[in-house]
Amino acid sequence: MADPVLRLHGVSKIYPGPPEVRALDGIDLSVQQGELLAVIGPSGSGKSTLLHIMGALDRVTSGTVEIESVDVARLSDRALSGLRSHKIGFIFQDFFLINGLDATANVAEGLVYRGMRRRERRERAQAALERVGLGHRLGHRPNQLSGGERQRVAIARALVGDPTIVFADEPTGNLDSHTSEEIAELFTALNDEGATLVVITHERELAERFPRIVELRDGQIVGDHAS
Amino acid sequence: MRSRLRLGDLFGLGLRGLAARPARAVLTAIGIAIGIAAIVAVIGISASGRADLIATLDRLGTNLLRVTPGGGVLGTGSEVPEEARVMAARIGPVESVTQTTRVDATVRRNDLIGELETGGIGVLASRTDLLGELGGSVREGRFLDEAAIRGPAVVLGSVAAQRLGIRDLDPRPRVYMDGTWFTVIGILEPLELHPDVERAVLIGYPVAEKLYDTTESPSTLYVRAEPDFLNDVAEVIPATVNPQSPDAVEVTRPSDALQARRAADEALTNLLIGLGAVALLVAGVAIANIMVMSVLERRTEIGVRRALGATKRHIRIQFLFESVLLSGIGGIVGTALGAGITVAYAANRDLTLAVPPPGIALSIGAALVVGALAGLYPAWRAARIPPAEAVRK
Ligand SMILES: Nc1ncnc2c1ncn2[C@@H]1O[C@H](COP(=O)(O)OP(=O)(O)OP(=O)(O)O)[C@@H](O)[C@H]1O
Ligand SMILES: [Mg+2]
Numbered sequence A: 001m002a003d004p005v006l007r008l009h010g011v012s013k014i015y016p017g018p019p020e021v022r023a024l025d026g027i028d029l030s031v032q033q034g035e036l037l038a039v040i041g042p043s044g045s046g047k048s049t050l051l052h053i054m055g056a057l058d059r060v061t062s063g064t065v066e067i068e069s070v071d072v073a074r075l076s077d078r079a080l081s082g083l084r085s086h087k088i089g090f091i092f093q094d095f096f097l098i099n100g101l102d103a104t105a106n107v108a109e110g111l112v113y114r115g116m117r118r119r120e121r122r123e124r125a126q127a128a129l130e131r132v133g134l135g136h137r138l139g140h141r142p143n144q145l146s147g148g149e150r151q152r153v154a155i156a157r158a159l160v161g162d163p164t165i166v167f168a169d170e171p172t173g174n175l176d177s178h179t180s181e182e183i184a185e186l187f188t189a190l191n192d193e194g195a196t197l198v199v200i201t202h203e204r205e206l207a208e209r210f211p212r213i214v215e216l217r218d219g220q221i222v223g224d225h226a227s
Numbered sequence B: 001m002r003s004r005l006r007l008g009d010l011f012g013l014g015l016r017g018l019a020a021r022p023a024r025a026v027l028t029a030i031g032i033a034i035g036i037a038a039i040v041a042v043i044g045i046s047a048s049g050r051a052d053l054i055a056t057l058d059r060l061g062t063n064l065l066r067v068t069p070g071g072g073v074l075g076t077g078s079e080v081p082e083e084a085r086v087m088a089a090r091i092g093p094v095e096s097v098t099q100t101t102r103v104d105a106t107v108r109r110n111d112l113i114g115e116l117e118t119g120g121i122g123v124l125a126s127r128t129d130l131l132g133e134l135g136g137s138v139r140e141g142r143f144l145d146e147a148a149i150r151g152p153a154v155v156l157g158s159v160a161a162q163r164l165g166i167r168d169l170d171p172r173p174r175v176y177m178d179g180t181w182f183t184v185i186g187i188l189e190p191l192e193l194h195p196d197v198e199r200a201v202l203i204g205y206p207v208a209e210k211l212y213d214t215t216e217s218p219s220t221l222y223v224r225a226e227p228d229f230l231n232d233v234a235e236v237i238p239a240t241v242n243p244q245s246p247d248a249v250e251v252t253r254p255s256d257a258l259q260a261r262r263a264a265d266e267a268l269t270n271l272l273i274g275l276g277a278v279a280l281l282v283a284g285v286a287i288a289n290i291m292v293m294s295v296l297e298r299r300t301e302i303g304v305r306r307a308l309g310a311t312k313r314h315i316r317i318q319f320l321f322e323s324v325l326l327s328g329i330g331g332i333v334g335t336a337l338g339a340g341i342t343v344a345y346a347a348n349r350d351l352t353l354a355v356p357p358p359g360i361a362l363s364i365g366a367a368l369v370v371g372a373l374a375g376l377y378p379a380w381r382a383a384r385i386p387p388a389e390a391v392r393k
Helices: A047-054 A077-087 A103-111 A118-131 A147-159 A177-192 B007-019 B022-060 B084-089 B130-134 B158-164 B205-212 B227-241 B255-297 B299-308 B312-349 B357-384
Strands: A006-015 A021-031 A036-040 A062-067 A088-091 A165-169 A197-201 A212-217 A220-226 B064-068 B094-102 B122-126 B138-141 B153-156 B174-177 B180-188 B200-204 B220-225 B250-252
Touching (some): A036 A047, A036 A177, A047 A197, A077 B299, A147 A177, B022 B312, B153 B174, B255 B357
Antiparallel strands (some): B064 B220, B094 B122, B174 B180
């Protein structure tokens, strides 16, 4: 088997208190290129913490994180930023779009830190919006879009730079069940096109649509199986 | 594989950041604008005023001495020799000398008004070169010339003309002096350094002698000398013009008054610029305040940008640039405002406009520096926010 895109080995994260919180405790996890996996677990189990660490947004207390076989602990903050701008995409529960910008500009913002020219950014942003089924909403601002549409914009922003791996933290947490299903279908479709996705959720129903489920409890992996 | 932010995009980020809260941006920029406008206006107005003052000084020269050999109005009574002027002219560095002598006569608009009603206007016997020596000019008509000094012709000082109610020479006005009608042939422009001449009516020596027994003994001498030897001349003049009682001689330099005004102007200007600088400082603190607030409010945006690949430095320069942009806009508006005030003031006061371009560049530069300093701390704080915490709910 090829080298994994992402490999965690003995990862622990302790938030120094008081009181001290051991949010992750000896996590071993590998993600292969082209995988689509769900991470589930109850509130407070450490899902978000894990996502931030996998996405090089936060550092471990102990253990190693390798992205494409590079140990990120050895990278400077600047190099980590470079890594995020080129290899990693994030999707958040609250979308975190910029209100004053239309859909195209919001998605194009995902390429700003690559030093790409505006024209090219916009072209790619429009293509990404078509890809998530929002080709008809290019000029709409976030407050003119439904929750599901906003999340699609956020997904397009995460995908626009063709990252190696995309992390989504409760992407359907603010959406009704019908819209959630649509988003889940979108993830499956994007995965079919080759995207590697890690989706965090606490809805087992949603997780079961994905090929692999990792279960987290009290900062430990208590299950890792194909569904 | 590095993060990169284009300069143009940085510009866009800054503008967008400000545009997101326009009212706040405007209010903050106003502070800077007021400070800068005050400084520019003060510099501009004082520069314009000073340009005029310097022009006046240049025109009048600083090398003129005013000598009252008999000690002014409260003279000693000892007769000043008639040859005083000639003696003074013989002093080496002296370039020219002219004089006036008080005439014992009263001037009236006509023979029906009582003597007391035109008080304050003196009659002076004058030589033809007086006006030139004082650097003055005529507003109407002409000054006393070789023909005029022999006949009943009079030239009015600007204040005297006003007091007599004579505004122009049409129809040929006359004044009445102790039994003789004099024709007004000229009215002078103000002579700000010589109020005694402004308040006088001037007639020629020959006619003064004939009608009022005036002698050549001078009441006032005007001595122009080589600037480098002015002090030496001032020292020897008393004994030269009034050998009998040199202590009674008063020597003054009329341009000293202007020089003093210039110094006072500069002191006031510096004070006002200092006040403007304080205003700028306060505006800078306001910017820092607003930017810190903005950083707190935009924690999530900062987290998202970091997730999208922004380095700490990118976050830092984004906020720094926003701050500089804010103060820069304030600075440009303020400079325009200050320049406008200066132009209006100069036009209103008929001053030579002098808004020095380096001053404008400097004031905008000052605004930018204030913005940069004010932005340092907020920018540093923004960059220090841990991204993982910033994207948590
Ligand atoms: N900055 C922090 N400092 C201290 N403790 C923290 C911090 N962030 C998270 N924690 C704690 O770490 C544990 C894991 O938090 P995390 O947000 O990863 O859980 P989660 O599984 O994402 O929960 P949820 O489903 O509610 O989002 C929790 O007990 C939380 O209180
Ligand atoms: Mg969470």
